[in-house]
Amino acid sequence: MLHRAILPSPLGDLTLVADDFALVAILWPDDRPGRVPLGASADTPDHRVLAAAAAQLADYFAGSRTAFDLPLAPRGTAFQRDVWRALDEIPYGETRTYADIARTIGRPTATRAVGAANGRNPISIVTPCHRVIGRSGALTGFAGGLAAKQHLLALEQR
Structure with missing residues (x-):
């Protein structure tokens, strides 16, 4: 349960x-x-x-925490979990592209698959999928909506 x-x-x-x-x-x-x-x-x-x-x-x-210290148990495939672990390595206030994440996990041609795994991240915010942006720097899909993604990125830029 x-x-x-x-x-x-x-x-x-x-x-x-x-x-x-x-x-x-x-x-x-x-x-x-x-x-x-x-x-x-x-x-x-x-x-x-x-x-x-x-x-x-x-x-x-509230702007007083930049990292989380929680036990996590995301449910997903081995590939998805690799992507989510790479998301955890993106420092507070910084962004990476989907291609950056693909290279980080040793799958440089898997940009679209990284995007799909990012979209299935079950622990949004704590596992910071909001820090992943498009190659052009544009905000791209986010389960919470683009306004929420912009809010989180702006919060981390303060």
């Missing part, structure tokens, strides 16, 4: 999901159904992982 809690944020209500030991997902208010496949969950706002995630995200949105 998974646990969930709702976190009000400047970007709308985020749904935090954890198993017994780690954060599994952060879902957006208008998240596409099935983007992050999960099983049944129950409201457990006092769950220790969810409470820690909520506190750290609140600090991040």
Whole structure:
């Protein structure tokens, strides 16, 4: 059984999901159904992982946190997990392109597959997929919407 809690944020209500030991997902208010496949969950706002995630995200949105210290258990393929680990290496306030990530994971021709894996990142914000931009520098797709992506990047530029 998974646990969930709702976190009000400047970007709308985020749904935090954890198993017994780690954060599994952060879902957006208008998240596409099935983007992050999960099983049944129950409201457990006092769950220790969810409470820690909520506190750290609140600090991040307040501008007082630049890194997260949470147990994470993203569910995905080996390739997706490689991409998500590469996202974790992007420093706060910096961006990378999809091609940069493809090179980082040793798959320089897999730019489109990196984009698809980025779009399925189940732990948005904490695993910073918002820091990935198009080759031209343009903001590209984001599960939370481009306005949310712009908000997160602007927050990190302060």
